[in-house]
Each structure stands twice: as C-alpha cells, then as structure tokens.
Amino acid sequence: MELILSIAIGVLATSGIWLLLRPRSFQVIVGLCLLSYAVNLFIFSMGRLTPGRPAIMPKGGFVDPTIYADPLPQALVLTAIVISFATTALFLVVLLASRGLTGTDHVDGKERDQS
Amino acid sequence: MSQHLIIAPILIPFIVGALMLLYDDRQRRAKFWLSMGSTVLQLLVAVALVLRAKAGGADGSGSIGFYLLGDWQAPFGIVLVIDRLSAMMLVLTSLLAIPSLIYASTNVSRQGPHYYSLFQFLLVGLNGAFLTGDLFNLFVFFEVLLAASYGLLLHGSGQLRVRAGMHYIAMNLTASLLFLIGVSLIYGVTGTLNMAHLANMISSIAPEDRSFLHAGVAILSVAFLVKAGSWPLSFWLPTAYMAGAAPVAAMFAIMTKVGVYSILRLTMLVFGPSAGASTGFGAGMLILLGLATVIFGLLGLLASQTLGRMAAHSVLISSGTVLAVTGFAVAGGGEALLAAALYYMIGSTLATSALFLLIEPMNRQDGGIAAMLALTADVYGVDDSEIDEVPDPGFSVPATMTVLGICFGLCLLVLAGMPPLPGFIGKVAMIQQLLQNNGLPPGLNWTLIGLLMLSGFATLVGLARIGIQTFWAQDDAPPRVLALEIIPIAVLLLVVGLMTVKAEATLRYTTSTASALHQTASYAYGVFATPRAADRETTKRRGASE
Numbered sequence: 001m002e003l004i005l006s007i008a009i010g011v012l013a014t015s016g017i018w019l020l021l022r023p024r025s026f027q028v029i030v031g032l033c034l035l036s037y038a039v040n041l042f043i044f045s046m047g048r049l050t051p052g053r054p055a056i057m058p059k060g061g062f063v064d065p066t067i068y069a070d071p072l073p074q075a076l077v078l079t080a081i082v083i084s085f086a087t088t089a090l091f092l093v094v095l096l097a098s099r100g101l102t103g104t105d106h107v108d109g110k111e112r113d114q115s
Numbered sequence: 116m117s118q119h120l121i122i123a124p125i126l127i128p129f130i131v132g133a134l135m136l137l138y139d140d141r142q143r144r145a146k147f148w149l150s151m152g153s154t155v156l157q158l159l160v161a162v163a164l165v166l167r168a169k170a171g172g173a174d175g176s177g178s179i180g181f182y183l184l185g186d187w188q189a190p191f192g193i194v195l196v197i198d199r200l201s202a203m204m205l206v207l208t209s210l211l212a213i214p215s216l217i218y219a220s221t222n223v224s225r226q227g228p229h230y231y232s233l234f235q236f237l238l239v240g241l242n243g244a245f246l247t248g249d250l251f252n253l254f255v256f257f258e259v260l261l262a263a264s265y266g267l268l269l270h271g272s273g274q275l276r277v278r279a280g281m282h283y284i285a286m287n288l289t290a291s292l293l294f295l296i297g298v299s300l301i302y303g304v305t306g307t308l309n310m311a312h313l314a315n316m317i318s319s320i321a322p323e324d325r326s327f328l329h330a331g332v333a334i335l336s337v338a339f340l341v342k343a344g345s346w347p348l349s350f351w352l353p354t355a356y357m358a359g360a361a362p363v364a365a366m367f368a369i370m371t372k373v374g375v376y377s378i379l380r381l382t383m384l385v386f387g388p389s390a391g392a393s394t395g396f397g398a399g400m401l402i403l404l405g406l407a408t409v410i411f412g413l414l415g416l417l418a419s420q421t422l423g424r425m426a427a428h429s430v431l432i433s434s435g436t437v438l439a440v441t442g443f444a445v446a447g448g449g450e451a452l453l454a455a456a457l458y459y460m461i462g463s464t465l466a467t468s469a470l471f472l473l474i475e476p477m478n479r480q481d482g483g484i485a486a487m488l489a490l491t492a493d494v495y496g497v498d499d500s501e502i503d504e505v506p507d508p509g510f511s512v513p514a515t516m517t518v519l520g521i522c523f524g525l526c527l528l529v530l531a532g533m534p535p536l537p538g539f540i541g542k543v544a545m546i547q548q549l550l551q552n553n554g555l556p557p558g559l560n561w562t563l564i565g566l567l568m569l570s571g572f573a574t575l576v577g578l579a580r581i582g583i584q585t586f587w588a589q590d591d592a593p594p595r596v597l598a599l600e601i602i603p604i605a606v607l608l609l610v611v612g613l614m615t616v617k618a619e620a621t622l623r624y625t626t627s628t629a630s631a632l633h634q635t636a637s638y639a640y641g642v643f644a645t646p647r648a649a650d651r652e653t654t655k656r657r658g659a660s661e
C-alpha cells in the first residue's frame with residue numbers, strides 16, 4: 001500500500017509541476033489542482049497508513065489509542081482541501097478576468113513572438 | 116478578563132470586517148469610520164500588549180503571554196503567544212494600517228466593492244500570523260491574509276493588476292502547497308504542530324529522523340522565503356507591488372515582514388542554542404539568500420525607471436538585510452546585531468510604506484485622477500451621474516511640491532541610511548556589532564558591512580535621480596493633492612521621527628526582544644505551564660470555599 005500511495009503522490013506531483021510550468025493559464029490551474037491533490041495525500045500519509053482503524057474514538061470509558069488512527073492529519077487534510085478549493089476558485093475568476101481583458105490565455109497576458 | 120486581550124487583535128477586525136459585508140458600498144462613510152475605529156482600537160490593544168510584554172517577568176526580561184484557544188491544554192490545542200516580538204509587530208501593523216486607511220478614503224476605496232472589509236480581513240491574517248504559536252494555525256492565518264491580499268491587489272481591476280495578480284496568486288498558491296508539505300513532514304517526524312513543543316523535542320529527535328525534520332523545516336522556509344521576497348523567489352514582487360493601488364502597496368510593505376518574522380521566530384526557536392545536533396541549521400543558507408536579496412534589490416533599484424519599481428526593490432533590500440542578520444543570529448552572531456536589525460526593520464518598513472503612498476501624488480499629472488476614475492468606471496459600468504460626485508475638489512495644499520518634496524526627502528534619508536533618521540541609527544548599530552569580534556568569519560561580516568553601505572548608496576543614487584526629475588525638472592503645473600493624501604504620509608514620517616527621538620528607548624526594547632529570542636526556554640516551557648481557564652476556576656472556587 002505504501003508503494004501504491006507513493007507512486008500516486010509522485011505521479012500527481014510530477015504532472016502537477018509540469019502543468020504548472022506551462023504557458024497557458026488553464027494548464028496552470030489544472031496543475032495547481034493536481035499538485036494540491038498530491039499534497040493532500042501526502043499530509044494524509046503523514047498520519048501513518050493503517051488499514052481498518054477508525055479515526056474517531058468512542059466517548060467515555062477506557063480507550064486504547066493504539067487501535068485508532070491518528071485523527072489530526074485527517075483534520076488537517078480537510079482544512080487544506082477547503083482552503084485550496086476556495087483559492088483555486090478565486091484563481092479561476094482571475095484567470096477568466098485576464099482572458100477577458102487581454103484576449104489571450106497566455107499567463108503573461110500576451111503571446112510570445114513566434115519569430 | 117485581561118488575558119482575553121491577546122485574542123482581541125484577531126477578533127476586532129474579524130467582527131468589523133464581517134459586519135461591513137452586510138452593507139453595500141453606499142454606506143462608504145460609515146464603513147470608513149467603522150474600520151478606522153477598529154484599526155485605532157487595534158493600535159490601542161497592541162500598545163497595551165507591548166506594555167504588558169515589557170512589564171512582566173521576574174528578571175525584567177519581559178513576560179510572555181499565552182492564550183489557550185478553546186481551553187485545551189497546550190500541545191493538544193492551539194495557543195496564541197504574545198511576546199515582545201509579536202507585540203512589536205502588532206503595533207507596526209496597526210501603525211501602517213491607519214495611514215493606509217486614511218489614504219484609501221480619498222478615492223481608492225471607491226474603485227470597487229468591499230475595500231474596507233478586505234482590508235480588515237488582511238489585518239485579521241496579519242495579526243493572527245504574528246500571534247499564533249501553532250504551525251498549522253499559522254498556515255490558516257497566512258491563507259486568510261493572502262486571500263484578502265489577492266482581493267486588495269486586484270482592487271480597481273485593470274489589465275496590469277489582473278496580470279500581476281495572476282502571477283502573484285499562482286506564486287503564492289504554490290508556496291502554500293510547499294507550506295503544507297513542510298508542516299506535514301514536521302508533524303510526521305515529531306507528532307506535534309505546537310512551536311513550543313517542537314522546540315522542546317528538537318534535541319531528543321532520533322538521528323535517523325533528524326534529516327526528515329530538517330527537510331520539513333527547509334520546505335516550510337521556502338514558503339516563508341517566497342513571502343519575504345528572498346532572492347530567487349522574488350521576481351514576482353516588484354511587479355505585484357507596483358500594480359497594487361497606493362494604500363494597498365503601502366500595506367503590502369509589511370507582508371514581506373510576515374515572512375521574515377516567521378523565519379526569525381521558527382529558526383530562533385527550533386534551531387537555537389538548545390537544539391542539540393540541529394543548532395544553527397540553515398544559518399549559512401539564510402545569510403547567503405539574504406545577501407543575494409540585498410544585491411538583487413540594489414541592482415534592481417539602480418535599473419528601475421519608475422518610482423514604484425524602486426520602492427518595491429527597496430522593500431527587497433530591507434527584507435534581505437533582516438534575513439541575512441537572522442542567519443547571523445542563528446549562527447551565533449550576537450543579540451545586539453539582531454536588535455539593531457529589528458530597529459532597522461521597523462524604520463525601513465515605515466519609510467517604504469510612506470514612499471508607496473507618495474508615488475501616486477508625485478506622478479499625478481493633470482487629469483490623472485479623472486482618467487483613472489474614467490477607466491474604473493468603464494470596467495464597472497458605473498453611470499456618469501455617479502461619477503460627478505466622485506472627484507472631491509478637496510483642499511489643494513499650497514506649495515504642494517514643497518510638502519511632497521520634504522516627505523520624499525525624509526523617506527530617502529531613512530531608506531538610504533543617512534543621518535539622523537532611523538535608517539542611519541539602525542545601520543550604524545549593525546555595523547558597530549559586525550566590527551566587533553562575534554566569532555563568525557570576518558569575510559562574512561565585511562560582506563554584510565559592504566552591502567549595507569552599498570545598498571544605502573544605491574538607494575541614494577536611484578531615489579535622488581527620480582527626485583530631481585520630479586521636483587526640479589518639472590515644467591508642468593504642480594499636481595493637485597488632497598490634504599487627506601498628505602496627512603497619512605506625514606503620520607508615517609512622524610512615527611519615524613518619533614523613533615529617531617526615542618531611539619534609545621526603541622533600541623532598548625529591540626535589544627531585550629533579541630535577547631528574549633535567544634532564550635527560548637521561557638517560550639518553550641511557558642506554554643505548558645499555562646493553566647487552563649477551567650482549572651483556574653476550580654482552584655479559585657476551592658480557595659474561596661476554604
């Protein structure tokens with residue numbers, strides 16, 4: 001499982017970084033999305049990968065913490081997802097505004113000379 | 116009750132900002148006074164916090180206040196921490212915010228919706244970032260301040276702003292992802308996000324895990340360095356700062372300092388003298404990057420054609436200097452050096468902020484405002500009937516150019532480090548410390564001394580060139596400048612003047628700030644000694660019943 005997760009994070013991050021460096025603003029935003037997926041999976045994996053263990057402990061009585069997963073990284077992932085979702089939405093608006101104002105989807109607002 | 120004062124700098128702008136969202140922009144005057152009230156209140160709270168941080172402590176080193184959010188015991192909940200450094204940054208933030216607000220009330224706030232709310236949310240983020248003692252909470256406050264800054268940068272729209280804004284947002288989103296990677300790596304190794312807890316654990320980390328921790332902190336620092344405008348990560352900064360409206364850029368002058376503050380706080384706490392095998396980690400890199408930033412800033416300043424670009428590059432020089440000195444401090448360069456750098460940082464931040472406010476009045480030609488308003492009106496589809504009431508005829512200051520020229524000259528003196536203003540005092544104090552034997556390679560000390568001199572010289576040449584063009588070689592009629600645009604600049608320069616007159620007191624404050632930063636124990640253990648409010652209640656009740 002560690003191997004699969006590492007490969008998944010790696011593939012997502014690689015594609016994300018490649019797209020982030022592309023000149024079209026839509027590619028940049030998709031790249032940022034992919035990169036944030038990779039990062040979210042990475043945060044999740046920092047709580048150690050443990051199958052079959054819930055992250056929520058029952059209330060009251062004696063609780064054996066070893067049979068539960070670390071809930072903190074899962075909470076962090078949730079926060080990170082919400083924040084990156086919001087900022088990506090904002091970026092999308094700016095992208096559309098730039099497209100409307102400049103008439104091109106190049107990140108610099110103008111096409112590079114093809115000479 | 117008084118312990119709740121610590122959270123006030125976050126709550127006040129948050130409540131006021133949210134309240135103002137309920138009303139649309141027809142209530143602009145009320146909104147201005149509301150946000151003015153909120154900002155003045157923040158200044159008062161910040162001053163009270165400084166006084167408290169200064170007063171307490173058995174050995175006179177000042178006390179550190181802790182605030183347990185949600186009343187959770189320290190490593191499990193989020194803590195807010197107020198010590199001398201964060202109290203100082205809070206005061207600096209509200210000192211910049213008040214002039215910026217006054218300036219914005221003239222016309223900038225009219226260029227788009229919800230300027231005042233965004234401004235208050237920026238203050239929430241800034242104050243929160245200075246107060247928090249938890250890494251993930253720091254991330255959240257960074258996002259708050261960034262989200263508000265995106266809105267403020269794009270405020271008024273226009274092609275230049277949208278283009279610069281897109282680069283700025285893309286850059287900062289990527290930096291935020293790096294921030295998350297760094298934080299989660301640190302959590303994966305140590306199992307804590309509390310900075311004080313981290314400082315406690317650092318010396319007892321297993322050797323095989325240590326490299327992971329270093330990698331985590333390094334990746335985290337890249338995110339801070341992007342904010343601080345450190346050299347290879349700062350090419351977006353001049354364009355973005357130049358594109359923003361004047362009061363926005365004036366406020367952004369402190370955004371680089373948030374990055375510098377976070378690096379200073381984290382490295383001093385985690386890689387300080389008590390860090391075992393990790394002591395001094397990253398110091399060399401910080402020095403190198405800081406010096407490179409100063410060089411980049413001074414070259415950029417000499418190469419710039421417009422005042423906006425020059426001001427942005429002088430931001431880089433200022434933050435580069437403080438970054439380099441942070442590196443020196445981590446490497447064991449001494450408390451007095453760091454104290455001088457903190458003093459220099461306050462002075463130069465105030466001066467760059469004033470310079471950003473000066474740009475627009477200085478370059479204003481006839482019809483400048485009218486053209487700008489026509490442009491924004493076009494973008495927002497405002498009717499002509501509404502525009503008529505917008506250009507306030509105002510009060511035209513006589514001998515406008517003289518006043519502007521004096522303000523510009525004072526800014527120049529601070530930034531170039533000429534006597535008698537704080538730039539000079541800070542630089543002399545730094546050079547004095549560097550000349551003394553501080554145990555670091557003398558070549559490094561001399562490089563920093565040389566760059567301090569050189570950057571001052573470059574600032575002098577660059578800004579004097581612009582000043583001559585604007586004030587002496589100008590044939591046109593002097594621009595019309597509103598009194599409301601001069602007052603904020605005068606306020607900022609007044610604070611700079613106050614710093615000069617009260618130089619000894621300010622330096623004494625920064626000196627004990629620096630020495631408190633070197634003694635991490637009271638921060639690292641104080642958090643755990645803070646009793647929960649519930650426990651305090653029970654003890655009190657028990658005491659009363661007995």
